Amino acid sequence: MSDPTARFRPLGRGPSFTLGNKLERVAFALVWLLLARWTPPQAHRWRRWLLQRFGAEIGAGARIYASVRIWLPRNLRIGADTLVGPGAELYNQGTIIIGPRCVISQRAVLCASTHRVSDPDFELVLRPIRLGAGCWIAAEAFVGPGVQMGDGAVLGARGALFENAATMGIYRGNPAVLLKERRFNPAG
Template sequence: MTAPRIDIAANRAARKWTRREQAGRVLWALVVIFFRFSPRPLWGWRRAMLRAFGARVGTDVHVYPSARITIPWNLTLGAGCSVGDHAILYALGPITLGPRATVSQYAHLCAGSHDWRDPAMPLTKPPITIGADVWICADVFVGPGVKVGDCAILGARAVVVRDVAPRSIVAGNPARPMGTRDQ
């Protein structure tokens, strides 16, 4: 059986973003230096920059200057949430953080992938939804399309590729239930 012939050139040439999105991505790439090199306590400055690029940002949100945000207009940050040092919010699709959610240092929320079932491997942009009062510990990877329920804890270096129930504590690769969070 021969493998199906895939037109890679056509896949690369396919338009994955509108002209407006492409322009926004270029503009964000040009101004993100003002985000990344802002002093740490300038939380309001970074909130204002994210809002200027279409992010929905609640009150008292803390995003550290070293956090990497790919497409801010796909981002919703609930009141009081925090995004730590060197966290990656790869927001090709929507990423929503609920109120008071914490994304610790070096965590990676990846709302983009490719459909491996299609030989052309087209880009997909499944949303990530993080509930209220969730703690995403250091170095956690959260895959595309994952929903994390309120008050859950994703243990350090966990690889989370399936939904997590509210109040669950998960850890490992792949992430497995380790317990539940007390009321």
């Protein structure tokens, strides 16, 4: 895993990432393009296996679509029976941890890094994201750097979450605000 306290200066002295990091990402991108990107939707087991070869921790039954974009697999942990939908982007310069039974809907973005705006070189700061069990990130929503979502939390379509989300909270808007508490209907 990358050091969450690591800092890089994209406009400053030296490269933002090591040559080894860059080569690892290029190798993964080529493997994903050649062996996963074209696969049918049902090939989830194959795509899990490929991601695991690059250091991702993927739980049993997780479904990751071929069009998902992942920056660095070794910075990714996905729980069992989680779905990462078509076109989702996991921009995991920092670590992203997604609990079991979560849904990351189509074209949602999880971004685990930011830049220090008080630095003239825009120092890169890695800020891990953690989603508890049973969370749902709806279509085209954005989860910002350092956000933690409690178990069962929901972020509505096109919402942008920059603060932590409470357990069983339903959030919407940009910036996202708590709408109400999620409750399960015992009748189904």
